[in-house]
Each structure stands twice: as structure tokens, then as C-alpha cells.
Amino acid sequence: MKINFSLNGKGTELDVDPMSLALDVIRGLSLTGTKEGCGVGVCGACTIMVNGAPVSSCICLVGTLVDKDVWTIEGLAEKMPELIDSFVENEGMQCGICTPGQIVAAASIDSAGVSTSEEIRKYMAGNLCRCTGYQTIVSAVEDHLAVN
Amino acid sequence: MSERRIDAVAKATGAAKYTADVVLEGTTFAAVKRSDLPSALIEEIDISPAKEVDGVLGVFTAKDLPGGANLYGRRVFDVPILADGRVRRVGDPIAAVVATSREIAEAAAELIEVTYKELTTVATAREAIQPDSPLIHDRPWEYAGAVVTPDSGRNIQSVDSHGSREAAESALRNAVHVIDETYFTPGDHQGYIEPQACIADYHADGSLNVWNTNKSPYRLRDVLSSVFGLDPKKVEIMPTVLGGDFGGKGSPGDAPLCTALSILVGRPVKMVLRYSDDLLSTDGRHSSEIRVRLGIDASGKLVGGIAEALLDGGAYAGFKPVNTVNLHGIVDAAIAYRIPEFFVESKIVYTNNQPKGHMRAPGSPQAAFAFESALDELGRRSGIGPIKIRELNLLSDGDVNPYGSVWLEYRGKEVLSLAMSQPKSVDVPEGWLHGEGVAIYARSMAAVPKTSLRLRRGENGKVIAEVPIPENGAGGQTVVREMIRTGLGISADKIEVNQVSTSLLPTDAGVGGSRVSLGVTVAVANAIKLWKEMPADQEVVEITTDEGSDGPSGAYSAQLARVAVDPMTGQLKVLELISAVDVAEIVNPKAHQMQIDGGAVMGFGFAVMEDLLEEGGQPWALSMGEFKLPNVADIPKLTTALLRGGKGVGPNNIKAVGELTNCPTGAAIANAVEDATGVRIRRLPIRAETIYWGMKEGSAK
Numbered sequence: 084m085k086i087n088f089s090l091n092g093k094g095t096e097l098d099v100d101p102m103s104l105a106l107d108v109i110r111g112l113s114l115t116g117t118k119e120g121c122g123v124g125v126c127g128a129c130t131i132m133v134n135g136a137p138v139s140s141c142i143c144l145v146g147t148l149v150d151k152d153v154w155t156i157e158g159l160a161e162k163m164p165e166l167i168d169s170f171v172e173n174e175g176m177q178c179g180i181c182t183p184g185q186i187v188a189a190a191s192i193d194s195a196g197v198s199t200s201e202e203i204r205k206y207m208a209g210n211l212c213r214c215t216g217y218q219t220i221v222s223a224v225e226d227h228l229a230v231n
Numbered sequence: 232m233s234e235r236r237i238d239a240v241a242k243a244t245g246a247a248k249y250t251a252d253v254v255l256e257g258t259t260f261a262a263v264k265r266s267d268l269p270s271a272l273i274e275e276i277d278i279s280p281a282k283e284v285d286g287v288l289g290v291f292t293a294k295d296l297p298g299g300a301n302l303y304g305r306r307v308f309d310v311p312i313l314a315d316g317r318v319r320r321v322g323d324p325i326a327a328v329v330a331t332s333r334e335i336a337e338a339a340a341e342l343i344e345v346t347y348k349e350l351t352t353v354a355t356a357r358e359a360i361q362p363d364s365p366l367i368h369d370r371p372w373e374y375a376g377a378v379v380t381p382d383s384g385r386n387i388q389s390v391d392s393h394g395s396r397e398a399a400e401s402a403l404r405n406a407v408h409v410i411d412e413t414y415f416t417p418g419d420h421q422g423y424i425e426p427q428a429c430i431a432d433y434h435a436d437g438s439l440n441v442w443n444t445n446k447s448p449y450r451l452r453d454v455l456s457s458v459f460g461l462d463p464k465k466v467e468i469m470p471t472v473l474g475g476d477f478g479g480k481g482s483p484g485d486a487p488l489c490t491a492l493s494i495l496v497g498r499p500v501k502m503v504l505r506y507s508d509d510l511l512s513t514d515g516r517h518s519s520e521i522r523v524r525l526g527i528d529a530s531g532k533l534v535g536g537i538a539e540a541l542l543d544g545g546a547y548a549g550f551k552p553v554n555t556v557n558l559h560g561i562v563d564a565a566i567a568y569r570i571p572e573f574f575v576e577s578k579i580v581y582t583n584n585q586p587k588g589h590m591r592a593p594g595s596p597q598a599a600f601a602f603e604s605a606l607d608e609l610g611r612r613s614g615i616g617p618i619k620i621r622e623l624n625l626l627s628d629g630d631v632n633p634y635g636s637v638w639l640e641y642r643g644k645e646v647l648s649l650a651m652s653q654p655k656s657v658d659v660p661e662g663w664l665h666g667e668g669v670a671i672y673a674r675s676m677a678a679v680p681k682t683s684l685r686l687r688r689g690e691n692g693k694v695i696a697e698v699p700i701p702e703n704g705a706g707g708q709t710v711v712r713e714m715i716r717t718g719l720g721i722s723a724d725k726i727e728v729n730q731v732s733t734s735l736l737p738t739d740a741g742v743g744g745s746r747v748s749l750g751v752t753v754a755v756a757n758a759i760k761l762w763k764e765m766p767a768d769q770e771v772v773e774i775t776t777d778e779g780s781d782g783p784s785g786a787y788s789a790q791l792a793r794v795a796v797d798p799m800t801g802q803l804k805v806l807e808l809i810s811a812v813d814v815a816e817i818v819n820p821k822a823h824q825m826q827i828d829g830g831a832v833m834g835f836g837f838a839v840m841e842d843l844l845e846e847g848g849q850p851w852a853l854s855m856g857e858f859k860l861p862n863v864a865d866i867p868k869l870t871t872a873l874l875r876g877g878k879g880v881g882p883n884n885i886k887a888v889g890e891l892t893n894c895p896t897g898a899a900i901a902n903a904v905e906d907a908t909g910v911r912i913r914r915l916p917i918r919a920e921t922i923y924w925g926m927k928e929g930s931a932k
Contacts, residue, residue, distance in 0.1 A: 115252040116245015118474070120424045121506045121855035128424050156245035171239040174821040177829065178704025179242030180425040180474025186243060208864035211855070213422045213475050214704045216828025217863040219821065 088148045091158025101146025105131065105138075108145045109155055116156035116183040120211075127210030130184035131155050137188045137209070156183035159190050166190055166227050175223035177214035185210045189224045198228055234716065234723040236709045236822060238472070238702055250428040250444050250471050251503045258430065259288055261485075261492050261502040262336035264326040264343040265512065266318035269354070269583035269848025270365070271347035273316055273325065280342035281328050286335040288496050290343070292326045297494045303458045303487045304549025305450070307388075307556055308375040309368065310586065312458075312487045318347070319367055319546035320583050321849050322511040327488060329496050333503070352583045352848040356520065356543040359386040359580040367546060367581035377548075378556045388548035391557035392576040393634060399574035402535025406526025408613040414523065414601035415914040416897070418543065418843035418850065419516035421590050422836070422860045425474020426509040431489035432499035438465040439493075440732075443486045446476050446703050447741025450552075452733045454483050455490055470730035476703035477833070478589035481743060482514050482550050507853045514550035514588030515843065517542040517558065517579065521601035525570075531615040531623045535572040538564050538602060542594075543587065543845075544579040550588030551579075560594025560674075560894075564602045565633045567643045567673040567787065568624045573633040583848040589743070591830070592890035595672065596837055596897060600915060603670035603898030608911060617902060621647055621671060636675070639784040639878045642813045643671055646789035649872045650811035655793060657806040657868050663795040666907025670895035673787045676887040677880060680753035681740040683775040686715070686762050689727065694719065694762075696755075697731045699739035700747060705889055706822035707747035711755050713818050714883070718759035737775050745887035748818065749880055756882035784878060786886040787813040790831070792867075792899040796907045801923030805835060805900055807868040810892045815879025826889045827871050834896025836861045839916050 087096050090112075099108055106129045109117050117140055120128030124142040131140045132154040160167050166186060169175075176182040188210050197206045203224050204217075212220060241247040264281075278290040293301055293315040301315055302308040314323045326343050330336035351365045358364055367386050372379050378389050403409055430442040439461060445451045448468035456463040473480055485502050492500040504512070525536040540561045548556055561577035577594070610620035625643035626632055650669060659665040685697040694715055702708045708728040715726050740746065754776040761772040791809040796802065808831050817823045840859045844851035852858035879885040901912045910925030912932050921932045 110252075114245075115248070118249070118424075119251065119426070119503070123506070123854045123856055125855040126424055126506075126860075160244040167240070167243045170243045171235055174236050174239060174825070176236075176239065176242050176704075177706065177822070177825055178423070178425070178473060178475040178702075179238065179247055180249065180423070182242045183245040204864045208862045211424060211860050211862055212829075213424055213477070213833070213860060214829045215825045216830070216832040216869060217866060218828050218869065219825060221863065 086146060086149050088150060089152045091154055099145055101144060103145045104141060105143040105145045105148060106140040109140060114155050114157050118180055118183060127184045127188060128181050130187040130210065132159065132187050132191050135191055137191045156187055159187060163190055165230060169227040170223040173219050173223035173226060175220040181210060181212045185212065185220055189227060192224065192228065200225060236706055237712045237728055238708065247472050249425055249474050250430065250442050253430055253442050255430060255432060255499040258499045258501050259329050259331060259496060260333040260336045261489060261500050262328050262333065262340040263324040264340045266314065266321055266323040266325055268318060268347055268349060269321050269352045270350040271318050272350060273314060273318065273345060274348050275346040276326055277344040278326055281339040284335060284339040284342065286331040287339050288329045288331065290326060290328050291492065291495055295495065296491050298460060300458045302374065303454055303483060304376060305482060305552040306376045306554065307548040309371065310547040310549035312491055320585055322585065324488065327492055329492050329500055354583060354848045356541045356580045356582055359582045360384065367583065386581040388544040388579040388581055389556035390576065390578045391555045391562050393562050394574035395572065396537065396574045398572040399535045399537045402572035403524055403526040403537065406534050407529045408609060409524060409526040410605050410609040410612060411524045412605055412608060412913060414521050414604055416519045416597045416600055417915060418518040418584065418587065418845045419590060419837060419841045420510055420843060420858060421477035421479035421515060423475025423477060423479055426504040426506050427484045427513060428503040429485045429489045430499055430501040431486060431493040433490060433493040437461060439490060440467045440469055441486055441490065442469045442471055443484055444473060444480050445484060445486065446473055446480045446701055446743065448699065448701065448733050449739045450741055451483055451486060455486060458487055459490060464734060468733040470732060471701055473701050473703040477591045478593065478743065479513055480703065481552060481741060482588055506855060510853050510858055511585065511850060514586050516590035517544060517587040518845065519597040521597060523601050523605035525605055525609050527609065527613060531620055533568060533570045533624045536565060536570050538575040540577045540598065542577065542579045543582050543584055545582055545584040545586035547586040550586050552589065558594025560592055561598045564598035566675065567626060567671050569626050569630055570633050584845050585850055591833060592674065592894050595674065595890065595894040596834065599670065599672050599894040600897035603895060604901050604913065607668065607898065607902040618669065636783050642787045642874060642877060643673060646787045646811040646813050646874050647671060649874050650789040650791040650809050653809045653870055653872050655807065657793065659795045659806065663797050664907040665795055666903040667791060667793050668899050668902025668906055669789060669791050670898035670902060671787065671789045672891060672894040673785050674887065674890060675783055675785045676745065676749060677783055679746060680750035680776040681738065682751050682754050683737045683739060684754050684758060685736065685771060685773040686758050688770045693725050693727060694721065695727045695729065697729055697735065699736045700742050700751065701730050703742050705826065706819055707742060707751065709822060710748055710752065710818050714752060714755045715759060719762065745889045748885055749887060752881050752883055784880055786891055788891040788895060790892065790895045790899040792903040794900060794903040794907055796904065796922060798926065801919040801926060803839065803904065803917060803919055803922060805839065805867040807870060808835060808896065809870040809872065811872045811874055812888065812891055813874050813877050813886060815877040815886045816884045818883055818885060823888055824871065827892050828869050830892035831869050831896060832861050832866050834893040835866060837915060838897040838900045842916050
């Protein structure tokens with residue numbers, strides 16, 4: 084079945100089973116920055132942005148993306164280089180497997196009215212990191228929001 | 232001032248390639264039919280429904296394995312690639328499907344029917360050592376690498392001990408105050424976010440390329456060549472980026488299975504574990520039951536102690552890499568203290584639970600929970616107090632530790648005092664009970680540089696370092712870059728650090744135990760020295776090192792936990808966790824701090840959240856929905872105080888940090904809970920219900 088949506092700012096038509104997972108379809112397009120972690124919508128490694136909101140692509144059927152505005156880390160890295168810089172300068176990562184998901188979640192904060200450290204922590208609670216202890220990730224998001 | 236980490240941009244933009252991201256031409260996909268039962272004989276395997284599925288290239292059981300090779304392990308070869316007539320745990324692989332897609336392989340695997348003859352399940356370590364317990368393995372001493380004998384006792388994987396039991400018993404009889412309590416910790420999982428994954432690509436000429444979520448490429452190469460009788464020179468472990476490790480990625484993972492399947496189908500075979508299968512079928516932290524007895528004289532000085540640990544090793548011993556097939560953190564339980572007579576025994580047994588292996592400071596979180604809780608209890612019950620008893624008994628310069636070793640320095644008293652003196656900033660919720668607790672952890676360290684590397688001239692004045700180690704996140708490759716940058720006085724953008732595949736360098740011992748910062752740096756320093764002396768027309772220096780230097784010495788941490796408990800419900804809030812850490816020089820301050828913070832958060836998870844819920848031979852926490860890891864909103868305020876000026880090891884004069892702050896946290900929080908409520912918790916994780924019933928019944932739990 085043909086489905087149409089905007090992917091990283093470009094109109095995209097795919098011939099796929101609408102019941103496929105968005106995660107698998109996106110990774111199948113060589114956009115492997117979106118990672119498979121827990122597979123049950125808990126860890127956040129597979130986060131994509133759908134109409135401005137963070138969504139776990141591992142529990143999202145690709146058919147639900149029809150006509151939506153979808154962004155992955157690859158597109159956001161080009162669109163929001165200052166956010167990438169903020170994570171790089173703060174070293175908001177160690178192993179890096181959760182990092183794209185953290186950044187996609189952070190990229191969606193602008194529209195959510197989040198600014199204090201506590202609000203950031205609540206907003207980012209859906210993105211697990213096992214390495215860093217979270218401090219550098221929170222700093223990266225704080226820096227990003229302070230600049231914007 | 233150091234530069235930002237070498238892998239930051241690739242990781243932040245999603246460009247970094249992990250094992251699951253690698254796509255080979257003609258790749259096939261594997262899925263496994265796993266055992267539903269913890270203990271059973273296999274009477275029949277019906278693979279025919281799976282074979283008929285469109286897109287299935289082959290379905291294989293143990294009898295199909297090439298050359299009859301089946302058993303593998305890190306030291307003891309007792310883990311079957313595919314179950315041969317018997318399953319010993321839920322999740323044992325019984326049959327493997329290879330198909331043109333992952334989904335087809337998984338759907339086909341579900342069609343495989345297994346008929347079992349159920350056997351009695353041995354669900355706990357305590358059951359396993361009873362004289363009438365069923366045997367998990369009939370003749371475990373016959374496995375290659377086994378350390379047990381027919382006289383070792385029932386279901387034993389290994390026993391390690393130190394000291395004289397008789398002398399310690401005698402010292403305890405003469406003590407004025409004695410504590411004698413038993414502490415329990417659950418099975419845990421490393422919780423890396425990247426599930427284990429593997430691609431094996433075997434060629435008709437006998438060569439094999441493997442991409443695997445593995446941090447010890449040279450050991451993996453040796454295991455695979457030994458299992459399949461391959462020439463090690465033709466086994467190529469390819470570079471990869473690891474999405475978290477914490478000990479779990481030292482195991483061969485599914486490389487033996489994928490290699491067998493690639494030999495059988497003649498194409499590359501890829502397998503990426505679903506996370507539920509990762510929780511079910513890899514090798515997490517041993518659950519423990521540790522009885523601790525400690526005795527003091529009238530002045531509060533320790534006169535003797537005995538620690539007896541019984542650990543659940545699960546169905547296989549093959550995931551423990553060290554020669555003792557044990558966990559050094561257990562035997563080292565008393566390493567920070569002066570105890571004239573200390574006996575410790577660590578007994579690891581076979582059960583029908585998941586096999587266990589190494590997880591961040593193997594054995595230490597369990598041992599530190601037991602020992603630092605018992606010491607705290609002794610301090611409180613004797614009236615000496617939990618702080619004073621530590622101050623009286625921590626080792627001082629010139630002392631010999633209970634293992635007969637003299638460290639360059641002992642900084643236990645200093646880290647304790649530093650942790651105690653930090654300002655406290657989080658308010659206690661109104662009406663809640665407040666408590667504070669401390670715990671100390673120390674570990675020995677030495678530079679053990681069994682490794683090799685190469686420096687090569689690149690274009691435009693670049694220096695390219697070729698290293699044998701993957702980046703597991705801790706920042707080892709950045710440490711190498713920083714040494715070259717400062718050693719040669721060139722800018723960071725003129726340096727590349729690349730992991731190369733196993734045939735391109737002679738040897739390495741793998742990442743782990745802070746070995747990169749302490750040991751690999753010895754080789755880097757030697758290579759830089761050679762580079763500086765090298766003639767202008769020379770392009771390359773290569774170095775292999777195998778000699779230790781410095782030490783023995785140690786590194787300390789002390790943690791102070793502040794908790795609040797709701798007196799109505801028992802709900803526990805850890806308000807803040809203050810970590811005082813013993814350091815010498817620091818190569819990369821941000822990475823160093825993340826090792827401290829990440830460790831503290833992992834210790835917090837172990838203390839109050841994580842539990843595989845192993846019961847009746849079945850782990851019940853099989854997704855991250857049930858197996859909860861701390862998120863950013865769960866965690867307490869983290870404060871770090873660095874005790875600078877220590878005497879480090881290696882060319883950078885540094886101390887190990889990666890496994891310091893995850894170990895004392897369980898005891899620090901449990902000690903704080905007693906301070907707040909009077910309830911002594913002797914079982915992790917600490918749950919609100921347990922505190923509630925403890926407060927209601929006025930008893931320990």
C-alpha cells in the first residue's frame with residue numbers, strides 16, 4: 084500500500100505494509116540513527132518527531148504517519164545544528180545509543196513550554212540513559228533552551 | 232583543558248554505526264526457538280512447520296551444528312550453542328531459523344513444537360546445594376576450563392576463599408560485640424540500551440568476519456577459532472561501536488550461533504536480540520545471599536570477621552572470564568578495613584536460572600551491600616556509632632590489608648570525611664522521616680597493559696592511531712587521543728583514533744575494569760616516545776606491551792545518602808547522593824564525571840529499582856516495562872566531591888573511576904533508611920512495602 088508523509092522536510096511516498104513498525108521502515112531507508120532499544124515504548128532510543136511531538140517509533144505503525152510531518156535525527160541534525168552543538172559541547176553522551184532519541188525529544192521541547200531544570204527532567208523522563216547519570220544531558224538541553 | 236570527546240559529533244547526529252546498523256550484501260536473519268521450561272529433557276523437536284514457511288532458508292538443531300561443535304564459554308566451555316537433549320533454563324536456545332527477513336525468521340521460530348519431559352526445577356542457590364538436589368549438570372568437572380572436581384560438592388560452579396576460617400571463628404569468640412546477619416540481592420541485568428547483536432559472515436575458504444556487540448575482540452576471536460576449529464588468522468572481528476556494556480558485552484553473545492548458521496547456509500547471518508530476549512538470555516549480575524559476621528573489642532576495633540557468600544550462577548558457568556570462575560569483588564569485601572582475622576568464602580552454584588556473568592565491578596555491589604550494612608549495624612548496636620566504627624577501622628598508610636597487600640596509600644578516612652562535610656541542599660518533605668547513611672567502597676588497581684597499537688602518518692600532518700579496542704562509551708578512545716594531543720603537541724583535529732579488525736594488530740585483553748585508562752595508556756605512552764624518536768622517512772610505529780607497572784594501589788569512594796520516608800506509606804525518596812571520590816590526575820574531566828554520575832545512578836537503580844524477579848526458575852521482568860531502570864526524573868540530586876592529590880598508576884598518574892560509585896550505594900541507602908525509620912533492610916531492592924511493614928511490625932526486613 085502506498086503511504087505519503089513528509090520525512091525530514093521532504094514529501095515521501097512509500098509502498099509498505101501500513102502495519103509495519105515505523106522504526107523498521109525508517110531504519111530500512113538507511114536512516115539508522117533511529118535506534119531499536121527496548122521495543123516496548125519505554126527507553127526512548129527510537130524516538131522520532133511526529134507533528135512536533137516525540138513518538139516511540141518502535142510502537143508506532145507506519146500507517147498512522149500518513150500526511151504527518153515526520154523528523155528523524157538525520158533531518159534534525161541538519162535543521163537544528165545548534166542543538167547538536169549543545170550535546171557535543173556538553174558531552175551529553177557516552178556510548179551514544181540513546182543520544183539520537185534524547186536529541187529528538189529535546190528538539191520537541193520548544194513547543195512544550197518547558198524551561199526549568201525540573202520541567203526538563205520530567206519532559207525527558209521517557210528517554211533512558213544507562214551511562215551518563217543524565218547530568219550532561221540535562222545541561223545540554225538547558226544550554227539549548229537558554230540560547231533559543 | 233581537554234577537547235570534547237572524539238565520538239561526540241558522530242553519535243549526536245546518528246551517524247555512528249553500531250552492530251545492528253551494519254548491512255551486508257545477501258544478509259540473512261536468524262531467530263531462535265527458546266525453552267519455555269527451566270528444566271526438562273527434550274523428547275522431540277518438530278521443525279517441519281517452520282521449514283515450510285516462505286523465505287525460510289533453513290532450520291537447525293544441535294545435531295546439525297558444523298563439526299559437532301556445541302559448547303562454548305569465556306573460560307568454562309559449558310554453554311551449548313543449541314540445547315542438546317536437555318534444557319537447563321527458560322530461554323535456552325533449542326532450534327534456530329535462518330530466513331530472508333527478521334520477521335519471517337521470528338514468525339517461523341514460533342511454529343517450532345518442542346515436546347519436553349519436565350524435570351525438577353532448582354530455583355534458588357540454597358536449593359542447589361542441598362544433598363538431595365537434582366544435578367543441573369551431571370559431570371561439570373568434565374567441561375573444558377572447569378575448576379571443579381567430583382569432590383567439589385553438588386552443583387558447584389566455583390568456590391573462592393581467603394583467610395583462615397578457624398582463626399576468624401576464634402577471633403569472633405573473643406569479641407565483645409558481634410553482628411551476625413544475612414543480606415540478599417536480586418538478579419540484575421546490565422541494562423545497556425543496545426540489545427546484543429551479531430553478524431557472522433563465513434566464506435568457503437575458511438575465513439570468517441564477525442561484527443558483534445563485544446568488547447574483547449581478541450578473546451572472541453580465540454573462542455570462535457577454538458569452538459569451530461578455525462585458523463585464528465582467518466577469523467576477523469570487525470570494528471564496531473558499543474551501545475553500552477557494563478560487563479555484559481564481554482561475553483561471546485550470539486557469535487557462536489551466528490557463526491554456525493553462516494557456515495550452514497553459506498551466507499552472512501544477522502541476529503539482533505529483541506530486548507525481552509536480551510533480558511532472558513544474556514548474563515547479568517548474580518543474585519546473592521551473604522552472611523556477614525563481624526566482631527569488635529571494647530574499644531570498637533575489629534578483631535575478626537567472616538563473610539560467606541552463596542551466589543546463583545544460573546544454568547552455566549561459562550560467562551565468567553577469570554581463572555577462578557568466581558567474582559573477585561566478593562573476596563575483596565573487606566579490602567578497606569583493618570581486620571586481623573578475616574575469612575571470606577564465595578560459593579557460586581548452578582541453578583535453573585539465567586546464567587550470570589560480569590556486571591560493573593563483578594561481585595562488589597553485592598559484597599559492599601552486605602559488608603557495609605553489617606558494619607553499620609554493628610556500629611549502631613554496639614553504641615559506637617556508624618561513622619566512628621568506620622573511622623576506627625579504615626586502613627591507614629603503612630597498614631597491610633586483609634589480603635596481605637600494602638597499597639601506596641589508603642584514603643578511606645579522607646573520602647568519608649569529605650562526603651560528610653558536603654553541604655546538603657534538598658529539603659525533606661513536610662511530615663516525612665529523614666535519615667542519612669554512609670558506605671565506603673575501595674578497589675585495587677594496577678596498570679595491566681596487555682595490548683598493542685600502531686601510530687601511522689596520515690595526510691596533511693595527521694597522526695592516525697590504530698587501536699584494538701572498541702569504544703564502549705567510557706571514553707577510552709578519547710583518552711588515547713588526549714595523550715597523543717598533549718604528548719606530541721598537535722591539535723585534536725590532526726588526530727584520528729580508529730579501532731582496527733583483529734588481524735591488523737597482534738593482541739589485546741579487552742575493555743573492562745578501567746583497563747583502558749590504566750593499562751592501554753602504557754602502550755600509548757611508549758608509542759608516543761617511539762614516534763618522537765622516529766626518522767623522518769618512517770611512517771609507522773607499532774608497539775606490543777605486556778608488562779605491568781606501579782602499584783599495588785587502590786581507589787576509594789564514600790557515599791552519603793539522604794533519604795526521606797513517608798511514615799504513612801513507607802514510600803522512600805532518596806533526596807540526594809553525595810559521592811566523595813579518590814582521584815589522582817584526571818585525563819578527561821567530563822568523561823570522568825560521567826563515570827561517577829552514571830555509577831551513582833546505577834547504584835541507585837540496584838538499591839531501589841532493579842530486579843529480574845527470578846522465581847520458580849522463571850525471570851518475570853522481561854521488558855523494560857517491568858525491569859525498571861532509573862530515568863532522569865527518578866534520580867536523586869547527585870553531588871560529587873573529588874579528593875584530589877592521590878597517587879595514581881600508569882603514565883598519566885590516574886586512578887580507576889568507572890566502578891567506584893555504583894558499589895556502595897545499596898548500603899548507603901539502606902543505612903539511611905534505618906537512620907530514618909529504625910527499620911533495617913537486608914534485601915535489595917528496597918521497596919516501600921517492606922519499609923511499611925517494618926515500621927508497622929517494628930522489625931528488620
